[in-house]
Amino acid sequence: MGLMFMTDLDGTLLGHDDFSFASIRDDILALLGAGVTIVPNSSKTSREISVFCDELGASLPFICENGAALVNRQLFDLPPTPASADVVGLAPDRLMALWDHHIEASLKRHCHFLADLPEAEQAWHLGLRGAALKQAMARDYSVPFVFTGPEPAFAGLRQQAATAGLAVKRGGRVCNLSAGHDKSGFAQSLRAEYQAAGSELVIVGFGDGDNDIGMLETSDIACVVPRPGHPPLTLASPPPTVITARRAAPEGWLEAARQALSILECKRGDQHG
Ligand SMILES: [Mg+2]
Structure with a gap:
């Protein structure tokens, strides 16, 4: 066994x-x-x-x-x-193209992509700095973001993402946008x-x-x-x-x-x- x-x-x-x-x-x-x-x-x-x-x-x-x-x-x-x-994920540019096309603006405004934030804020959200922060930001199949809206909006976001073949996952520190895996x-x-x-x-x-x-x-x-x-x-x-x-x-x-x-x-x- x-x-x-x-x-x-x-x-x-x-x-x-x-x-x-x-x-x-x-x-x-x-x-x-x-x-x-x-x-x-x-x-x-x-x-x-x-x-x-x-x-x-x-x-x-x-x-x-x-x-x-x-x-x-x-x-x-x-x-x-x-x-x-062994690869079921989609590259970040494909993910963002689907996001831009399918997610409503009223939901997008609650989402703050880490790549758009200053390094100090990335470090704060991820609890990492220096080389470890760079490794965490170098993603091949997902795009990390922070969600600041109310819970019902998060549920709505998840639903719209799923309809577009995307997935929104909430981890311990940040959310991640990925393909539907x-x-x-x-x-x-x-x-x-x-x-x-x-x-x-x-x-x-x-x-x-x-x-x-x-x-x-x-x-x-x-x-x-x-x-x-x-x-x-x-x-x-x-x-x-x-x-x-x-x-x-x-x-x-x-x-x-x-x-x-x-x-x-x-x-x-x-x-x-
Ligand atoms: Mg964990």
Whole structure:
């Protein structure tokens, strides 16, 4: 049986304010050593996730920009597939052309694209500066913005975007405009590919924000990591097992991971005992 931990990064595996995972780095490496496939699935860019992998000291397959692309497929234990199947996102100029054409002006005025803001404001919204800010702004398949309107207008915006084949996702810090993909897409296709290859796959999903809901609901076990000062995420269509960590990231990630492993261990014991 293959075991995959598919995880959001910011606020889930990385601390909400300091983006640190130093306190659980050795534990993550131990999980990899024990054969768990860890797949970051983040709104971060490919470059940012590569930096995370370098800091971890491990090459990982990952999904970037809210399900836009799958990177490092060769690291999965799967038969080769054309690499073209691994990009479902649209480039920012295509996204903005659709936005300009399909979204009403009354909704657009609540949206402030980060690229149009001074660097100091970009830094404030993203909680990043210097090289990390540049990496976060260099997006291949999405356009980050801040929404300042009322909630009903946000719902209206989401609806108009969906009609245009676009998606508006709200992460922990900013919103992102992208094509109509989300974090659950590659989770579903990878599960199907493992099945086709004759191997059973258990997916444990980890998330903290609205943009993680689809991925968590697609997982076999959903691990919710609470965000400081917010009630933990609730799932409308939860999988049979949902674990809600008591601690925030990064320690809450490890707490949930250990609970998931012990639940799987018990299940396996039941099956063989
Ligand atoms: Mg998050």
